[in-house]
Amino acid sequence: MIELYIRNDCPFCQKVLHAARQFELKEGEDFIVIDAAAGTPGRKVVLKTGGKAMVPFLIDGETSMYESEDIISYLKGTLSE
Numbered sequence: 580m581i582e583l584y585i586r587n588d589c590p591f592c593q594k595v596l597h598a599a600r601q602f603e604l605k606e607g608e609d610f611i612v613i614d615a616a617a618g619t620p621g622r623k624v625v626l627k628t629g630g631k632a633m634v635p636f637l638i639d640g641e642t643s644m645y646e647s648e649d650i651i652s653y654l655k656g657t658l659s660e
Contacts, residue, residue, distance in 0.1 A: 581657070583650070584615035584625050584636040591647040592635045598651040602658055609657070 583599070585592035596612070604610055615621035615634045625636045628643050637643060637650045639657075644650060 580639075581610040581654070582613055582638040583610055584613045584621050584634055584638070586614070586616045586634050589634055594647050595635045595637075595650050595654075599654055602654055604654060604657070610654075 583592075583595060585596065599606075599610060606612060613621040613624070615625050615636065617632075622632060624638075625634065626632055628638060629636055629645060631645065633645050635647055635650055636645055637653060639653070642653070644653065
């Protein structure tokens, strides 16, 4: 399942969530949202996996990435699978 690490106050994170919903991806079925605010376990995962405390951050199996536009493109690509 795709993991999306976000902060609620991050406009780029909201952009990714909006796109996922536009693509009719379902939270809990197609992806899960994980809080990556400072001091959370999610932030530790982002730092350990990607090396930066930047969000949004996506993990899907062996694939991980930052940058909202890259994540949106990746999510759109999952629709064709």
